[in-house]
Amino acid sequence: MLERLGAGGMGTVWRARDEVVDRDVAVKEPRVPEHFSAAERRTAHERMRREARAAARIDHPSVVTLHDVVVEDDRPWIVMELLRGRSLAEVLDEGTLEPREAARIGQAVLGALHAAHEAGVLHRDVKPGNVMVCRHDRVVLTDFGIAQVEGEQKLTETGSFIGSPEYLAPERVLGRRPGPESDLWSLGVTLYQAVEGVSPFRRRTTPTTLQAILLAELPPPQRSREMTALITGLLRKEPESRLTVQAARPLLHALAAPPARPAPVRTPTVVVDGAPGGPPAPLPVRPLRGRYGAGAAAVVVLVLVVTLVLRFTGDGTPEGWKRYDEYRMGLSVAAPSDWAIAVEDKLDKENGAYRGTRYTTPKGDTWLLVDRMEKATETPRAIAERWKREHESASPPAGGAPGVATVESTTQQGRDAAVITETYSRQEGDDVTRRLYKTLIVVTTRQERVTLGVDVPDGKSAAKTAGDLLEKARSGFEIRNP
Known part of the structure; x- marks a missing residue:
């Protein structure tokens, strides 16, 4: 061992001298924390052996070359080429x-x-x-x-990642x-x-x-x-x-690739009044003819500019909003760019996987929720009507008013859909507040229920506020494989 080159969580790398062939090599010494149990030590040592086997299986100049694995006191030391x-x-x-x-x-x-x-x-x-x-x-x-x-069998524990x-x-x-x-x-x-x-x-x-x-x-x-x-x-x-x-x-x-060398430019000899030299003759200008006339060039430039603007800024989302790709749910949705984002995924034994994302205002008083749930057995209208019955029959918190709901039919990407608007009372600490929740319901061909809803404080303009928010969210709402 000549000098220490570096150290990581499970090993120290040394520059060493191979006295048999008289060359410098790198040696990775296994280093396991003292608090590790015997089983954890065995796992760490096995991981080093796998490191050697993994690298040894690969034949490529951009992968480090393994020379040997030496086991001493049940500890594997990896001998490999020294990278300078x-x-x-x-x-x-x-x-x-x-x-x-x-x-x-x-x-x-x-x-x-x-x-x-x-x-x-x-x-x-x-x-x-x-x-x-x-x-x-x-x-x-x-x-x-x-x-x-x-x-090879995994070494990591279930639910962990490294x-x-x-x-x-x-x-x-x-x-x-x-x-x-x-x-x-x-x-x-x-x-x-x-x-x-x-x-x-x-x-x-x-x-x-x-x-x-x-x-x-x-x-x-x-x-x-x-x-x-x-x-x-x-x-x-x-x-x-x-x-x-x-x-x-x-x-x-x-x-x-290195930048291409520009081709040499040849300057033609210009003859003026029969004599070489002098200033080059101007290129001929062909006037634009036809119904566009002299303004055709301007028209072409204008079309180009408009095309570029539409390509880079015309995604259809309102100003201050962003289009988010919810790849876990196979859909996209628009939401204000400054709202907080939280994932709400869970597994329901009866209904299958539930995936959801909640977008919340900085004040926390309004939110937008998009989710996708497996095993939907009803039409969107039937789901909305069932929610309406459950909502209106539920007992409000003490001091709150009963819930009220309305249902209307709509479409989303050519499929039948429904929108349910609910007002309800909610217990918030010592206070009971009134809120309005407006939700779009879609059922996909895979029998998955997809909903997009907004929840706002109830009041004189709550219905309009919720409707406007839902409409803006729908501007970027697209279900893949609807």
């Missing part, structure tokens, strides 16, 4: 990368991930700290310590089985951070970071607009719509 360079995290501490350099690094990591996935290995911890930028322009993906190897929170894919946050798409999401976050200088979903705490991964929109890249298509494609929240390796590879290749 810095981690991407250390590089980014000094500033952001130009898009072309970021794309070059991304190309190498993408190649390593593709080779890993073909070998049945998911890395599960792609981040700047695990990408080495080495000499001779080599880029290496390291640390397969939490990799998942196809066919990895750096801000790089986790949404499906992993939700506890779903990860796939190659999850590694590509982490690559997208890494590339965004490399060129923009910030991690797009990092928040102050782990819970708010995970919530941002699920619900927050990706901040549009500012410094790397040419990489927008690539990054947004890798960071689509639905794994099935995310860019694949095959789709991302040509984009990275084009971005990493």
Whole structure:
């Protein structure tokens, strides 16, 4: 052992000398916290063995080469090639990368991930700290310590996740089985951070970071607009719509390519009065003819400007509102951009999975709720009428008035739907308040009930306020596979 290169949660990496072949190598020493139980120690040591097996299965120049695993006192020591360079995290501490350099690094990591996935290995911890930028322009993906190897039993406990929170894919946050798409999401976050200088979903705490991964929109890249298509494609929240390796590879290749050299411009010889030289003759101007006349050029420019404006700003949402993609529910909805967001998912044994998101005003007095629930057996009108009966027969809190409800039929994306408007009394601390709830009900072809509702304080203009809010929310309301 010559010098310590770094340390992590479960190991210390040393620069060492292999005296048999007379070369420097890197050795990862297992380091387990003393408070770990015997079972936890065995799990940690098995994870290191799996790290070695995972990396050894992958044949790619951007994956670290494993030389040996030496077991001493039941502890596995991993001997691997010594990488001379810095981690991407250390590089980014000094500033952001130009898009072309970021794309070059991304190309190498993408190649390593593709080779890993073909070998049945998911890395599960792609981040700047695990990408080495080495000499001779080599880029290496390291640390397969939490990799998942196809066919091997899981080491993590049920309901837990491992990895750096801000790089986790949404499906992993939700506890779903990860796939190659999850590694590509982490690559997208890494590339965004490399060129923009910030991690797009990092928040102050782990819970708010995970919530941002699920619900927050990706901040549009500012410094790397040419990489927008690539990054947004890798960071689509639905794994099935995310860019694949095959789709991302040509984009990275084009971005990493050196700029093309401009073709030499040849200046023609101009003859004036039979003599070469002199000023070049002006290009001939052909007047626009036909019914457009001289104003045709202006018309073309105006059409172009209008098209660009509509493309980038015409999403149909009201001013101050945003269109949120609720990929968990397979729908989108509009809501004010400054309202707080909370996920309300749960599992009902009788009715199946319930997924919902609540958007609440900063004051907390008004909210918008969109949800999707399995196993709907009634039409939207029948659901609304049943809710009306239940609502009006329920006993109000002491000092409150009975509930009143009305039902009307409507449509949503060509399907029958219903809207129920309810006024009710609610106990809030020592006070009883009166509120109005207006809800759109839709039943999909998969027999799932989807509702979109707004809840406001009751009063003289409550019906209009609720109607206006529901109409604005519907401006961005679209159910996929309705």
